Amino acid sequence: MSKKSSRARNATGVKRPASGVKRPVTTVCRCEEATEQEIRQAIRAGHHSLEEIKRVLRTGMGHCQGRGCLRIIARIVQEETGIPASEQKMPMPRPPLKPLPLGMLGRWQDDERGTMNDE
Amino acid sequence: MSKTADTVVIGGGIIGAATGYYLAKMGHKVVLLERDFPCSGSTGRCIGGIRAQFTHDLSIRVMLESIRIFSKLGDELGQSVEWHQGGYLFLAFDLERKKAFLDAIRIQQGYGLNVEFISADKCGQIVPGLDQEGLVGGAYCPTDGQADPFKVTYGYLAGIKRLGGEVLVRTEVKQVRVRRGRVVSVVTDKGDEIFAPNILNAAGCWADDVGKMVGVEIPVKADRHESLVTESVERLFDPMLVDYRSDGCYFVQHIGTGHFIGCYTPVPLVPGLQIDSSDEFITEMPRRMVRLVPKLGGVKVLRQWAGSYGMSPDGSPLCGKTPVDGFYVASGMSGHGFMFGPAIGKLMAELIVSGEPSLPLDQFALDRDFSKAEAMK
Ligand SMILES: Cc1cc2nc3c(=O)[nH]c(=O)nc-3n(C[C@H](O)[C@H](O)[C@H](O)COP(=O)(O)OP(=O)(O)OC[C@H]3O[C@@H](n4cnc5c(N)ncnc54)[C@H](O)[C@@H]3O)c2cc1C
Ligand code: FES
Numbered sequence: 001m002s003k004k005s006s007r008a009r010n011a012t013g014v015k016r017p018a019s020g021v022k023r024p025v026t027t028v029c030r031c032e033e034a035t036e037q038e039i040r041q042a043i044r045a046g047h048h049s050l051e052e053i054k055r056v057l058r059t060g061m062g063h064c065q066g067r068g069c070l071r072i073i074a075r076i077v078q079e080e081t082g083i084p085a086s087e088q089k090m091p092m093p094r095p096p097l098k099p100l101p102l103g104m105l106g107r108w109q110d111d112e113r114g115t116m117n118d119e
Numbered sequence: 120m121s122k123t124a125d126t127v128v129i130g131g132g133i134i135g136a137a138t139g140y141y142l143a144k145m146g147h148k149v150v151l152l153e154r155d156f157p158c159s160g161s162t163g164r165c166i167g168g169i170r171a172q173f174t175h176d177l178s179i180r181v182m183l184e185s186i187r188i189f190s191k192l193g194d195e196l197g198q199s200v201e202w203h204q205g206g207y208l209f210l211a212f213d214l215e216r217k218k219a220f221l222d223a224i225r226i227q228q229g230y231g232l233n234v235e236f237i238s239a240d241k242c243g244q245i246v247p248g249l250d251q252e253g254l255v256g257g258a259y260c261p262t263d264g265q266a267d268p269f270k271v272t273y274g275y276l277a278g279i280k281r282l283g284g285e286v287l288v289r290t291e292v293k294q295v296r297v298r299r300g301r302v303v304s305v306v307t308d309k310g311d312e313i314f315a316p317n318i319l320n321a322a323g324c325w326a327d328d329v330g331k332m333v334g335v336e337i338p339v340k341a342d343r344h345e346s347l348v349t350e351s352v353e354r355l356f357d358p359m360l361v362d363y364r365s366d367g368c369y370f371v372q373h374i375g376t377g378h379f380i381g382c383y384t385p386v387p388l389v390p391g392l393q394i395d396s397s398d399e400f401i402t403e404m405p406r407r408m409v410r411l412v413p414k415l416g417g418v419k420v421l422r423q424w425a426g427s428y429g430m431s432p433d434g435s436p437l438c439g440k441t442p443v444d445g446f447y448v449a450s451g452m453s454g455h456g457f458m459f460g461p462a463i464g465k466l467m468a469e470l471i472v473s474g475e476p477s478l479p480l481d482q483f484a485l486d487r488d489f490s491k492a493e494a495m496k
Contacts, residue, residue, distance in 0.1 A: 047156075049156065051156065051159075052156045052157075055156075055157075055158055055163060055269050055273075061348075061422075062421075063350060065421065094421075094423055094424055095396060095401055096401060096420055096422075096423075099419035099420060099421055100419060101417050101418065101419050102349065102405040102409050102417075102418050102419070102420060103405070103409050103416025103417060104405075104416075105402050105405035105406075106402060106405035106406030106407075106409045106410075106416070107406075108402045
């Protein structure tokens with residue numbers, strides 16, 4: 001990405017307003033309510049990997065487990081540090097990949113045991 | 120490149136961060152080295168529980184001091200550490216366990232701890248929704264609590280920098296140099312050498328590898344512990360619930376965020392440093408949680424993960440001097456390093472700076488008798 005185009009657009013792909021216009025707050029991680037500005041601050045404070053940013057801002061730890069925000073954050077890291085998004089390590093996906101109720105997960109085993117006993 | 124420090128701290132977990140902070144506060148020039156990023160070891164996998172309900176003399180004293188520090192830590196570090204005094208409730212499902220708790224309580228009360236054995240009904244009042252079937256009662260201490268491991272650790276590290284120290288991340292110690300029985304310097308993976316008269320090994324589960332660099336054996340062995348966190352829900356109850364049955368578990372609702380977070384100790388233990396997640400845990404842990412508090416059945420699990428406990432032979436920390444002059448260790452926190460961190464950090468700093476910690480650390484010495492194990496592990 002050329003310097004010019006990276007200045008014209010931010011990582012969320014939204015065109016930046018012309019200078020002088022107050023920039024609206026862009027929420028990048030909606031689940032944990034982390035804004036673009038907070039993320040840039042964290043990166044500037046030395047947190048250069050998605051894993052570290054997750055530790056300070058909880059980005060990627062919300063209901064969607066980062067599906068909504070990690071790629072965008074990777075692009076912000078790229079803008080701030082020059083580390084290409086494609087080379088950044090994504091936090092490990094943690095099971096269950098979709099939120100599931102405790103009751104259902106707990107019964108899973110009972111059911112399995114049950115079937116085994118029935119055999 | 121070479122530089123000098125009063126103390127080099129190896130490890131950016133809670134123990135290294137807290138000790139580094141109190142050292143800097145006492146005037147030492149501190150250089151802390153972390154091979155990955157802060158909290159990348161056990162600290163970032165911990166669930167944040169804090170309690171003084173132990174049976175070991177020094178563990179109780181240290182935890183009373185830690186809780187005093189936690190209660191003012193937000194002000195000290197200039198940022199919230201999510202300290203909440205929600206208490207700990209250890210549940211007894213048989214008379215043998217009740218007796219063990221009563222014995223522990225007698226010891227703990229001797230130190231002035233506000234702890235008592237309460238009836239099953241009282242447990243139900245403190246934990247609405249608790250299934251009281253088979254419950255005999257519980258050991259309850261309302262002054263125990265919880266805090267956020269990341270905020271505490273990052274807060275201490277920021278303090279080190281504010282006080283003129285350095286925190287070098289992505290920097291691994293490869294070698295510790297010793298001359299005539301005294302430490303001289305550490306050499307990093309970048310080839311830099313940092314000279315210091317004091318070196319602290321706060322490398323958690325890897326403390327033995329660091330000890331070997333100077334020929335000191337640190338008896339720490341890792342075992343795997345798994346954990347899960349749920350979505351955030353309205354506040355249901357305050358204390359950490361601990362069920363010591365062989366198929367028990369412990370979990371707490373984070374008072375600040377509303378997430379439930381918990382673990383269990385697998386039987387048998389899973390030794391080693393691997394931190395993969397198991398299918399067994401993700402079904403077994405929910406079963407155990409819902410058995411205790413059935414109304415949690417509808418609460419959704421967001422993720423599971425695993426981390427390592429660095430165990431000492433008797434389940435109490437390993438802290439103090441070593442046979443090599445100037446080489447100190449604080450490791451083997453045996454699953455309680457987060458809660459011990461603030462007080463251990465302060466005491467280790469006192470030991471390094473003046474040789475005289477305000478609580479003698481002898482009972483945690485490397486060369487102690489390891490035959491008496493902690494009863495409330
Ligand atoms: C699932 C789980 C739940 C837990 N729950 C609790 C709880 O509720 N309450 C509680 O008090 N404790 C709890 N613990 C235990 C607690 O997490 C640990 O006891 C504590 O984090 C240990 O801190 P530490 O600083 O000694 O080690 P670590 O956090 O592991 O820090 C050691 C650091 O040293 C670094 N390092 C190693 N070798 C080198 C080297 N050669 N050069 C540079 N750096 C190096 C590592 O990268 C690591 O970051 C829990 C642990 C787990 C796994
Ligand atoms: S948007 Fe970040 S975790 Fe869901």
